[in-house]
Amino acid sequence: MNRPSPRASGALTKRRLTGLFASVVVLLVLAALISALTGKNFFETAGDLLGRGGGSGSSSSVGSDPGASSSGSSDDRWNPTGQEVAEARQHLKEIKVAEPQPRGDYERKEFGSPWIDTDKNGCSTRNDILARDLEGARVNADCKVLEGTLEDPYTGEMIEFSADKPQAVQVDHLVPLSLAWRMGASEWDRDKRVQFANDPDNLFASDGPANMQKGDAGPGEWQPYEGFQCSYAVSYVDVTLNYDLPIAKEDRTGLEEMLGTC
Secondary structure (H helix, E strand, C coil), X not given: CCCCCHHHHHHHHHHHHHHHHHHHHHHHHHHHHHHHHHCCXXXXXXXXXXXXXXXXXXXXXXCCCCCCCCCHHXXXXXXXXXXXXXXXXXXXXXXXXXXXXXXXXXXXXXXXXXXXXXXXXXXXXXXXXXXXXXXXXXXXXXXXEEEEEEECCCCXXXXXXXXXXXXXXXXXXCCCHHXXXXXXXXXXXXXXXXXXXXXXXXXXXXXXHHHHHHCCCCCCCCCCCHXXXXXXXXXXXXXXXXXXXXXXXHXXXXXXXXXXXX
């Protein structure tokens, strides 16, 4: 193989450096212009532009199918910030404590049909959550999630999901519907109950057997493995606060214990 002469090699290197320098200058000028127009910090803007320009291995999600795949481990709920933990601890002190009422005439249908398309994106809630929480989720044109890998928040295990065996991974209500009913949701109108049952903030893809074991238990009776207890407690507090639900005394104690793992 013929190698380029040192002179040719030096010229090529010089051209590359010149081109690179010119590109950087253009990006810095553009950053200055954007900063002047938006008021955003110049160095942050420059960093954003340089970050977008580099990295040949990056890929775009623009134009992806509804319910495009995402990694569960990258979800913010898996990694609450120190501020979110502090807020959860404060909010937990403010949430009313009450005794759960009897189940009475509760039935699942009181919260609407399971897994309807409440956000009108063409996909059922179940498929939306699976696509969000599964790593490498493969979704067909009808929004059905065909396969993917779950980093299970309840057990910490890796689970291979397949549409052929859908019960291996189930979508669980963080605050169980039956428990919510007993804590005051029985007084809500139907629209609010349907919203609650399909709220992504109250839903996790989880190991099927672990979900069945949890049932309608609150955090005073059932808790996930220690590695997820902090995130679980922060999310649980957020949901009960957002829907103005009281919590049972034992559930408050369980949440305090889990927040202690943060």
